[in-house]
Amino acid sequence: TRTYVITGSASGIGATTAETLRTRGEKVIGIDLRNADIEADLSTPDGRASAAARATQLSDGTIDAVIACAGISAPIPATISVNYFGVTELLTALLPALRASDAPRVAVVSSMASLQPNSPELVDAALAGDEPRAIEIAEGLAAQGALIGYSIYPSSKRALSRWVRRASISEDWAGSGIPLNAVAPGTVLTPMTTELLATPEGTQMVDAAVPMPLNYHQSPESIAYLLIWLTSSENTHLAGQVIYDDGGADATLRGDDI
Numbered sequence: 133t134r135t136y137v138i139t140g141s142a143s144g145i146g147a148t149t150a151e152t153l154r155t156r157g158e159k160v161i162g163i164d165l166r167n168a169d170i171e172a173d174l175s176t177p178d179g180r181a182s183a184a185a186r187a188t189q190l191s192d193g194t195i196d197a198v199i200a201c202a203g204i205s206a207p208i209p210a211t212i213s214v215n216y217f218g219v220t221e222l223l224t225a226l227l228p229a230l231r232a233s234d235a236p237r238v239a240v241v242s243s244m245a246s247l248q249p250n251s252p253e254l255v256d257a258a259l260a261g262d263e264p265r266a267i268e269i270a271e272g273l274a275a276q277g278a279l280i281g282y283s284i285y286p287s288s289k290r291a292l293s294r295w296v297r298r299a300s301i302s303e304d305w306a307g308s309g310i311p312l313n314a315v316a317p318g319t320v321l322t323p324m325t326t327e328l329l330a331t332p333e334g335t336q337m338v339d340a341a342v343p344m345p346l347n348y349h350q351s352p353e354s355i356a357y358l359l360i361w362l363t364s365s366e367n368t369h370l371a372g373q374v375i376y377d378d379g380g381a382d383a384t385l386r387g388d389d390i
């Protein structure tokens with residue numbers, strides 16, 4: 133039995149991943165705002181620290197894998213705090229417990245939205261680890277209305293993907309024998325997208341931004357199964373990758389530009 137810590141375990145991709153692993157007999161420690169083993173707010177430094185301390189305690193000091201799914205897409209400053217700092221700071225705090233495992237693995241959920249127009253200034257502030265500055269930039273974007281405010285989301289995911297790329301080959305991660313990767317989904321049918329996809333206009337808007345020639349909108353299982361493989365002991369060398377599991381959206385939009 134492996135011990136998994138899963139953030140965002142109360143809904144959508146995180147809930148499906150947690151349920152699938154529990155059904156397979158693994159031990160899962162869920163973190164979410166509500167309805168989880170650990171109820172914590174990952175938008176704040178205190179919330180991250182207490183979640184990490186509690187997860188370390190509940191796992192008796194040994195965590196085999198962390199799967200970070202918690203995230204929000206609203207055009208508000210909290211989006212950079214949850215989606216970037218809520219992942220990177222939590223993971224860093226869980227490093228000692230991961231190092232105690234003989235096959236530690238980590239996977240995070242980014243998004244194909246990381247390819248959408250974003251704020252390079254916000255991306256850089258996040259990667260510099262400067263949360264107050266990142267929030268200040270995000271406040272400026274949010275104040276310009278929902279359309280520009282939306283760019284906080286792609287910025288948070290662009291920064292997260294880049295962090296994975298950089299951190300994965302560092303002493304902390306590769307040096308500790310921990311494969312660290314990201315999965316970038318297309319349009320997944322979860323509570324995050326329910327409202328947007330409820331009208332033909334919303335659906336048209338989403339589909340124009342996220343073209344999915346292979347099998348169209350995807351189930352949370354389509355992401356969960358990949359997260360589970362990435363964090364299994366079968367993955368010994370896949371590191372630093374952002375895997376677009378998106379029905380061909382990235383191949384459509386980026387084409388040869390890789």
Ligand code: NAD
Binds near residue numbers: 163
């Ligand atoms: P969801 O809304 O169903 O689940 C997200 C979970 O994160 C919720 O349970 C929520 O309570 C939790 N969460 C939010 N803020 C939190 C906080 N401050 N502290 C702790 N937990 C918090 O959404 P989902 O579709 O399952 O999204 C999971 C991940 O997948 C997110 O990172 C999202 O950005 C990403 N993603 C989703 C899609 C999609 O189309 N649904 C596409 C690409 C990427």
